[in-house]
Amino acid sequence: MASHRKTRQHPKALKAMTLALAGAAGATAFDGTGQAAPHPTPAQVKGRVDALYQEAEVATQHYNGAREEAGAARAELARLQDEAVRRTQKLNAAKAELGTMAGRQYRSGGVDPTVRLMMSADPQRYLDGATVLERAGSHQANAVAGYARRLGSVRQVRDRARTTAERLERSEAALKRQRVTIVRKLDAAEALLDRLTDEQRRQMSPGAGPAAAPEDPARSGAQAPSSRAARAVSFAYAALGKPYVWGATGPSAFDCSGLTQAAWKSGGVSLPRTTYTQIGSGPRIDRSELAPGDLVFFYSGISHVGLYIGDGKMIHAPHPGAPVRIAPVDEMPFAAATRPA
Known part of the structure; x- marks a missing residue:
């Protein structure tokens, strides 16, 4: 008959097992298979979601800046490539002329030193020598010097194109x-919101329905400091209710700086694309002196902007899921204000 002796457990092994069981129990409670951990309140979810939206807004402004830079670089590269083609064509024409000249001289018994210099394997010696030959004033020297200039200009354009690329x-x-x-930030925010009921989401963001009822900006009681500012404010009112889409500049959707840029463009003023460049588009305005049309900026990193409309309110594009709306300036941490010029 088989023996059933009890196996002795080493004290250290018993301690390790105890800790492992305790950890497993804690994990079970956390993941809901045991005693469920308390769900975050709507207020806690709102705080984290707001933070994620703000972090996404920071990234959006950097995205806007990078896109603007990429667009400018792409246009500059195309221009340089076209210029390189044109200059190369002129260079080839000059080279063909010198080749014809060399052929004539060879058939007549020799090649002029200026043409031999053009054929040199040492480009720097050729370019330096061509400058000296140009001073000689001969037709051949001038032709070689012209070729040298074109060669140098083609190299310069190609170098600029490479740097731009x-x-x-x-x-x-x-x-x-x-x-x-x-x-990633927006997906994380949406995952948090999905844990709430529809009622909790409404309580968390009481203004998340359609934008606040539009009012006639002419009756708001605040006077815009210029006709351009008044047109910017009117544009912002007309945009109420349009969706927030990061990177969008209208006309059917906006992000925060896209809205202010489009609004002031309607007034004939060209603003830069990002919040951190728009803040330099005019003189700084003290908060007590705000007037309709002024740009109001928020957070220490200047990551959000709205258009002031008077009475302590602004029109802004808040974040995904929240359309262009009227909101109090006190809704976010105020950083600065600018009056576009």
Whole structure:
């Protein structure tokens, strides 16, 4: 008959088992298979969601800046490439002329030193020598010097194009990084909101329905300091209710700086694309002196902007799921204000 002796447990093994069981019990309670951990309150969810939206807004502004830089670099690269083609065509024409000249001289018994210099394997010696030959004033010397200038200009354009292409590559890499950050932040915010009931979501964001009822800006009681500012305010009122889409500049959707840029564009003023560049678009205005049309900025990193409309209120594009709306300036941490010029 088999023995059934009890196996002795070493004290250290018993202690390790006890700790492991305790940890498993804690994990069970956390993941809901045991005693469920308390769910976060709507207020706690709102705090975290607001933080995620603000972090996404920071990334959105960097995305906007990188996209603007990439667009400028792409246009500059195309221009430089076209210029390089034109200059190369002129260079080839000059080279063909010199080749014809060399052929004639060879058939007549020799090649002029100026043409031999053009054929030199040492480009720097050729370019330096061509400058000296140009001073000689002969037709051949002038032809060689002209070829040298064209060769140098083609090299310069190609160097600028290479530098611009590198800048474009960096901008596009920054675009990809910021896009990933934005999507992750917004997905995390949506996952938190999905844990709430519809009623809790309404309680968490009481103004998240349609935008506040539009009012006639002419009757708001506040006077815009210029006709351009008045047109910017009217544009913002007309945009009420349009959705927030990060990176959007209208006309059917906006992000925060896209809205202010489009509003002031309607007034004939060209603002830069991002919050951190728009803040430099005019003189700083003290909060007590705000007037309709002024740009109001929020958070220490200047990551959000709205358009002041008077009576302590602004029109802004808040975040995904919240359309362009009227809101109190006190809704977010105020940082600064600018009056576009």
